[in-house]
Amino acid sequence: MTAVAATQQMQDRIAALQATIAARPDGVLESFAEQHDVPMRVVLDCLPEGQAVFVDGARFEEVWSELTTFGSIVFIIHSADGVFETKGSLPPGSSGRGYFNVHGESPISGHIKADRCQAICFVDRPFFGRRSCSVQFVNGDGNIMFKVFIGRDDKRELLPDQVASFEALRARMQQK
Template sequence: MSTAEQAPSADLGERLKQAIAADPGGVLEEIGRREGAPYRAVLDVLPDGQAVAAPGSSFEALWADLAAWPGEITFIVHTRDGVFETRGTIPPGTVGRGYFNIHSDSPIGGHIRFERCAAIYFVDRPFFGRRSCSVQFVNGEGEAMFKIFVGRGPDRELDPAQVALFEAMKAKAAA
């Protein structure tokens, strides 16, 4: 098990919990940076039920489930240098030349080094005062690869069909 995959030390875990309690709807990457912790360590200490992990080896099966979701999602890549968001449908993908390749008419496309995925988290937590549901892919260094957020309608409410599918996938991961 690499250092990034180990549970945070008791002291770090407690600091992270306190930081989350002080800002329960805050940006998790920022909490990790302030505390000197990888992103995965922050996910691992979220309050009960807010983050459920599945193994990274389930990448292809989970992607296939996500590609069947109706409507648009928000695809986010969050780095130290920016947060990039794209809305669209989740295209199906295929493995080739060491990548998981996604192509379609959706604006979401490219090549993912899926074998680097160590864990997939189902995250259900408040963000800026609203419920937020996402599927987050984390690499072996404990950093987010990308995130897929349940879509919102014009009223900014979560898409109920996607929420039901998200909750079913989260329950399956928890079992």
């Protein structure tokens, strides 16, 4: 395939993706990526203005540190093989031996290749009829490393204090 043909093919995919997002604005983004054979970064780039705000992935530790103050969140890893969700507070982490190491009094722990994070996306969009706010960490391949979702109360409403923290963090990150 020539470069021109490949570019046209990607433009066609993006146009079809934009039509899908317009028709189902609260649908599952990973399904859109799979349906149109594009990385998640392309899907995030195609969201309506204001729904996806990007900052440089070099700010990984700064954003993570702020997220540790949010309280109980939902940590999600979504792969082709499943969606894994863990609720809890993000514990602090530190860099060492090529990883950002997360340990603490939380069910969330592990070792993250933070240097692979190319972008951090603040996503604020409808999801199945409700507002959803998340911070999504995007690698250099355009795939999502993991997502941190704002928590909900027992009525499935977003926690107002976390929404305020999310909005403030997003605004601060945009200004730097």
